[in-house]
Amino acid sequence: MQIKLRAKKPFSLSSVIHSHGWARLSPFDYDDEKNSLEYTIHLKNGRTVHLQIEETADGVVIKSKSNLGTPEEEEITDSVTWMLALNEEFSEFYELARREPKLQHVEDKAQGRLLRSPTLFEDTVKTILTTNTAWGGTIRMTEAFVNQFGDTLPEDTSRHAFPTPNEIAKTDEETLRNDTRLGYRAPYILQLARDIVSGELDLESMKDIDLPTEDVRKKLLAIKGIGNYAAANLLMLVGHYNYLTIDSWAFKMVSHEFFGGKPISRDEVEQVFEKWGKWKGLAYWLWDWSYPAEQ
DNA sequence: GGTAGACCTGGACGC
DNA sequence: GCGTCCAGGTCTACC
DSSP: OOOEEEOOOOOOOHHHHHHHHGSSSSSEETTTTTTTEEEEEEEEEOOOEEEEEEEOOOOOEOSSSSSOOOHHHHHHHHHHHHHTTTOOOOOOHHHEEEEEEGGTHHHHTOOOOOOOOOHHHHHHHHHHHHSOOOHHHHHHHHHHHHHHHHHHEEEEEEEEEEOOOHHHHHHHHHIIIIIIIGGGGGGHHHHHHHHHHHHSSOOGGOTTTTTTTTHHHHHHHHHTTOOOHHHHHHHHHHHSSSOOOHHHHHHHHHHHHSSOOOOOOOHHHHHHGGGGGGGHHHHHHHOSTGGGGGO
């Protein structure tokens, strides 16, 4: 099966893959040499299908060894369009970025799109797994979570789809804590899954870009385990860029870049990017920082 | 509204 | 090999 999809220009699959760390988290995989992204997806009808996504002149082509029906192809089309943000428009941001030397690269590299998962449940779980741990811990916990609870790909049992809220809601805190080794995050993720299954939380409706940012942020902050950093990260993923993902690294980078390395407050980090308005999160994220290069 | 301490894990380090 | 320390966001209790 092959599905060709068009992307709004400019587009670069490589820039989406490397937009943040998601491509390194299961069930994503990627190959820089082939410039391809892989993902094992759980379809609504229960099938698990492996996808390989490659760049074309107009956008991407999705390849799969599975034979799929029309509804399945439509679901995959919708999912990949969302995951790669194929329809997102960044011309307004590029117009502003052209005037900033530290953002000169973004239009040439077609940066701005952030790789996301098919469901906000997956992105929320992964975001919780990035908090209060090193990146290696996030990779380990995500892999354990996917391998332990996700549906197996029939033709390759080493691959699994990301678990559904239903699959997680059936387990218990002790298993997530001691077997999956999610630590204190276990009750947060269990509660998240159970709230979705019970209908108390409609996470996927927050993907609607027309919802006011503040409303979405308030709902995200009400989820246990989601604080300022995690909410900002999830807001970026659903297309709201007016909050900064301020983590411990942000203080180092902003201090080094704008304050001569002296200790700075959260407000000072915010003030630096205030002029970028609704694009401030993206300006911060794509900034050509001098701090890491000089370390 | 602001702050201190606890949460949990893995890696780095010293012995 | 073992013990200790530390980094990493969020929550809760307290002021």
